[in-house]
Amino acid sequence: xxxxxxxxxxxxxxxxxxxxxxxxxxxxxxxxxxxxxxxxxxxxxxxxxxxxxxxxxxxxxxxxxxxxxxxxxxxxxxxxxxxxxxxxxxxxxxxxxxxxxxxxxxxxxxxxxxxxxxxxxxxxxxxxxxxxxxxxxxxxxxxxxxxxxxxxxxxxxxxxxxxxxxxxxxxxxxxxxxxxxxxxxxxxxxxxxxxxxxxxxxxxxxxxxxxxxxxxxxxxxxxxxxxxxxxxxxxxxxxxxxxxxxxxxxxxxxxxxxxxxxxxxxxxxx
DNA sequence: CTTACCGCCTGTCGGC
DNA sequence: TGCCGACAGGCGGTAA
Numbered sequence: 001x002x003x004x005x006x007x008x009x010x011x012x013x014x015x016x017x018x019x020x021x022x023x024x025x026x027x028x029x030x031x032x033x034x035x036x037x038x039x040x041x042x043x044x045x046x047x048x049x050x051x052x053x054x055x056x057x058x059x060x061x062x063x064x065x066x067x068x069x070x071x072x073x074x075x076x077x078x079x080x081x082x083x084x085x086x087x088x089x090x091x092x093x094x095x096x097x098x099x100x101x102x103x104x105x106x107x108x109x110x111x112x113x114x115x116x117x118x119x120x121x122x123x124x125x126x127x128x129x130x131x132x133x134x135x136x137x138x139x140x141x142x143x144x145x146x147x148x149x150x151x152x153x154x155x156x157x158x159x160x161x162x163x164x165x166x167x168x169x170x171x172x173x174x175x176x177x178x179x180x181x182x183x184x185x186x187x188x189x190x191x192x193x194x195x196x197x198x199x200x201x202x203x204x205x206x207x208x209x210x211x212x213x214x215x216x217x218x219x220x221x222x223x224x225x226x227x228x229x230x231x232x233x234x235x236x237x238x239x240x241x242x243x244x245x246x247x248x249x250x251x252x253x254x255x256x257x258x259x260x261x262x263x264x265x266x267x268x269x270x
Numbered sequence: 271c272t273t274a275c276c277g278c279c280t281g282t283c284g285g286c
Numbered sequence: 287t288g289c290c291g292a293c294a295g296g297c298g299g300t301a302a
Contacts, residue, residue, distance in 0.1 A: 003295050035278075035297085059296075076296055077280075091280080110279045112296060126297095153273065162297080169295050218295065219282085238295095258274060261293080 002074045004134065004167025005210035006221050006229065007059045010080065013224045014061070015054045017082055019100035024049040024065075028095040030088075034113045035075065038093065041117065048099070057121075058130050058166035060114075068119040071126070075112025081105050082224045104224070131165045134204050139165065145196050149188050156184035156257050159203060168203060171216055171238045174263045176203045178237040183269045184262045185255075209234070237263040
């Protein structure tokens, strides 16, 4: 369920809730597995973990610890919650038991999420072919616009391709394309350089504004304390099929783009 | 090489 | 009421 803004909001939330000292006394796993098996190296099964920082790469949370890193991906339906006393419910898969007595619990009904240990960040197979983060200098390089224009696929598929750039999922793809005035189905090769450069900037500001708004809560997404995001109230096209375009009043369209619902205004976007 | 489509899962919702 | 299909913030594998 989360795209970059939701994961970043969660990251900040969790980091601010880190107990002091930030020591995990035990990590518990519950069957069944997520996308990948839940397991730690035997030598670390009973270890305590000092959490040095909580980072993010793409849509992954990264718990940096004295033993290596623990990565968490929320898939489509995952969330973390912070509890003073452990109260397990259906679909809980991972529990971080803190020395402070708190519990951080990962719950994921659809089990598309991931929770894995790696000795270091360069060993994470999921990170090996990722494109640039939207808030870096690299994202502003000519190479990114060139890569966005180098494919004949629909531009929406291109900006959702993590090898081109990370963080843009199904909601923000439609939102950014509306804000940039580009039809989601337009071939990347047919978007002029200047227009593509504008789209890149719009993606950045859209994601940034979504973070400021606490992310989008369409159905499942909540912060670690259970609060919802507010950015869904700022959606201009996503989920607005049949309603009026906020700019011109034309009825918002919806159609599948490679299996994902896509929303746009046929007048404002060309 | 490219690109569209299919699984992976559970839960919810709308139509009949 | 219940059943059944469609759909849901992701992403890798695969077939053409």
